[in-house]
Structure formats: structure tokens, C-alpha cells
Amino acid sequence: MKMNPWTLSVLLLLAGPLGADPDWHVEYPDSFCVVEGSTATIPCSFTHPKVHKETGAVVDRVERVVWCPKHQICQGPTPNVYDSSNVRADSRFLYLGDLVRNCTLKIIKTVKRDAATYRFRFETNGGGYTGQKGVRVNVTVVKNVRLTVSSTDGEDLKVRSSVTDHVLKEGGQVTLTCTSACSFHQLDVHWYRNGHTLSETGPALHLSCLTNDDAGNYTCSLDSSGQKTTSAPWSLVVLEDEGRNKCGSDWRVTVPVVSVLLAVFLFLLAGLVFAKRRRAQKKPSEVIQKQEVDCKQEAVGASEEVSYSTIHFKRNSSRSAPGPEHEIVYSEVVR
Template sequence: MYGSWQRFPPVCVSADSAQNSCWSVTYSPTATCALIGSSVDIRSYYTFPDNQKVTKSVWFIKEQAGAEPVDVREDEEYQGRVQYRQSSQNDCSIRITHLRERDAQTYRFRFYTDGGEYTGEPGVTLSVTDLKVTVSDTGSGGKKLNCYSTCILPNNLTYIWYKNGQPVSDQSINNTGQYLYVSTVDAGSYSCAVKGHDELHSPAAYPHLYLNMYLETQ
């Protein structure tokens, strides 16, 4: 489920209840969707035996049999676009900026201690999408415009609509919905974006409709 925490079965090295003796990794989210050109944060929380010390931690996407995984920060595709962010001793988050379509991968976290190593499986699946505008009939002579993405973006986003490159502005309506309804015919181009990423417009659609409209929020 998008946006959920998932804890993978811990590996316990003893039954000693006096100390934490388990290895585990918890990811949040376990799958996520983000816009091309934007940034994404993926978090992990990990545990290990109390009598050990973490010596190294890495996020990676590629693994070869018999070889250590390559830190994603050292991958040519990610140069200058990846940051590790640690808010506590047992937290290691990754931020990827200026997302590209080929960043759609499964990301896994591995940490090393002075007593062993552990990889959280199966990892976090990242999907990367652009925005598109689809047009359909409303049945009453108007058109329904949908700001569409190929994966499920967070449901708390605010959508912005544009006509001929200018933000739709009407004091009588709330123009922040994913759907835009337009009545009667007009020649014009319509596109959408997400607030906070206003520069990442969808390609223009041409429903040839007037700007006599109202919006429906999802």
C-alpha cells in the first residue's frame, strides 16, 4: 500500500530478552509515486544487537553475486542527486532529487556492524510519472478534464489548472481540483500541474471549450 510502513521479519541471534538481539529493517513507504523532475524521500528504520556498532550503511539498486552492492550515490546515473539523511541513530533516509523516468527502481538498504550485515528485503519500489490531461464528455454538452498520472500520487496534493499558459482564476470557484469541467466550445489549450511543482506542466490539451467552468475535487 502506498505510504504505509512495512516491517520485514527480524533475524534474531539469541533469545536473550535483556537486550535487543534482532536485526530488522522497516521501510516507509514500501512503494511510492513521484513526479518527473521532483524530489522523493524514502525512509528506513533499522535495529541490530545492542552489543554491536554500525560501521557502514548503503542504499543500492544493483547487486551482483559475490560482490558488495554499489552505493547508489556512486552510480553515474545519480551523481549529485542523492543525499543520505539521518534523524536518529537507527534511521537512514534517502532523498533523490530531479527525478528521471529511469529512476523507477527498487531501492534496498543494507547496513554493516562490527558483528555482521543485514539487508532489508524486498525494498522500496519507486514509480516516476509525468502528468497528462485526458478529456471526456460529460453528457451535458461539456467536457471533463482529468489531470492524470500513471501511478498513484499522494492524495493531499493541490492541482493547478492553466489555460493558454495562464493559471485559471475565478473568485467564485475553487480551482484546485484534479478534475476541471468546462462548458461550451472555445479554442484554447489546457494543462495542469501540482502546487509546489508549478513548473512541471502536463502537455497541453485542446478541448476547444469556453472558460465557463467549475471544478470538482476528488
């Protein structure tokens, strides 16, 4: 059976490099759901051999990576959402990967038309490969329950609690989960209390050591502005429990006390170090002064010393008057 050359080339491109080498591979999930207006991440990884089995060419670098929707080859001028060689790629599709192994793609502010099967292709100095399987992204529209409060049982986005009662005592804990008919895999979830944004993000919100400050209406949203795809409120009431050790109040008291003690310790330590330095600087100067005084005293003592020698008189045994023969010997007086 003869095969059209164009058809053969297409099949080869679909299979990857010649010989369908399993070392050429792209891995991503089969499909997952994205809520319209949210930000989702498509996890992806790829591998290639060091040497092309068919051509023997050394494969040591990736030169181009491409993400394209609704196309099985994803090659050449095929419409794409990201192309490393094209700086004018769609700004809503952010490539989080690299040119080594990671090919993760982030979709920002998804819209209905983003629903498609996405494929990743990488091209090296020794060949190119497209992950034919692709990943199917489904976009689900979630109604804003702020505008449809009457629908409480059929809403797509809601807050579920780890406890059945909305009333908890101080020191207790609860975990709130934002759920939807769509999977929350790799989705950005934002939390609010009484309409104010919380720093915590993610599908689950864990509240521990509850105090009166934690009481209020909690909502979750798949949009950072909180204006769309927002859940119905979940109310939390916190009761004061005088007979229970409130873990939240303990650390509020302990932290200031520890801070004061630490400050006093650092102050005393600084004073001790300063005193030692002053003593170390003072000691050499005292030694020098003492040496100078000793030197001066030695100089004064030396100047006041006088040495006298003995005077000897040599006389004749006779008592005659002194004459030339009588000798008088004087020694030198040394001062």
C-alpha cells in the same frame, strides 16, 4: 549435499548476520508509484541489537549506510545511489536519515530510469545487514494537459473538488485535491491560481472563508516550475452574499481595531512607567535638599544664642562708705 562456499556466503549476506537475528531489521514499504519529474520520499527505518548473538560483540555504532538499486546484497563496490563513505553520491538522491534508526531516502526530479527495486544496507562495528525485501519504485509518466487539453476524461493528473458546483458564496469553503493514476504518497504537489504559485503544498488544498480574491482557475503540478505534469484548470466562482456574515471580512476589520487599541494601551503603560520612574528619582533629591535646609537653620540658630548669668551684689548692712571690706562679686558674662 555440498554447497559452493561462494553461494553460502551470498545466502548469509542476504539473510543478514549469522543466525538471522530478528533484531537486525530494515523496514520500508513494498512499493509505491512516483510521477516522473516529481520529488518523492522513501520512508525507511532500521534496528540492530546491542550485542551480536553469535559473536558476543557489542554493537554500539553504525559506521556506514548505503542505498543501492537492482542489487540484493548492496555490499562493497556495488553500484549505489547513496553511500555515506562516498562524497560523490548522486546529487538527486538525498539521504534524510541518520546513523541511529532513520534511513529515509529522497529522490529529486525523478526520471524513467529511476524505476527499480532499492535496498538499504547498514554496517556497524559488530556486523552489517541488508534489507533484502527492498522497495519497488515505479515511475509513471503523466501527460501535460496544458498541451493535451482535448483529453479531459483520460488525463492522469486532475483537480477534484469536495463540492459539485463551481459557484460558491462568500464565506463558504471548499477542498481541492490533486489526483493521479499514481499514488501521491510522499509526493511534492504545488498549487497555482491563475498561473500564480500559492504557498500551500501537498495533495490537498483547503480554501475557507471564501472571498472574491479566491476566485479563479486552480491547477496542481508535480514540478515546482509548473511547466510539466500540470493538471487541467478547475474554475472557482465566488458570489457576494450580503445577507451572510462573511468570516473573511470580520477579521479584516477586527485586526486593525485590536492593533490600535493595543498600541494605545502600550502607550499609556509606557507613560505610567515613565512617570513612576521620574517620581522615584525626584523623591530622594527632595529629601536631601530638606535635610540640608534643616542643617543650615540649626547652624544659624546656634550662632545667635547668648547665655547671660545673674549678677549678685553682696553688701554690708551698714551704710558706711564702701571700703575694702565691701565685696562685689561679678559673674562672668558668657556670650
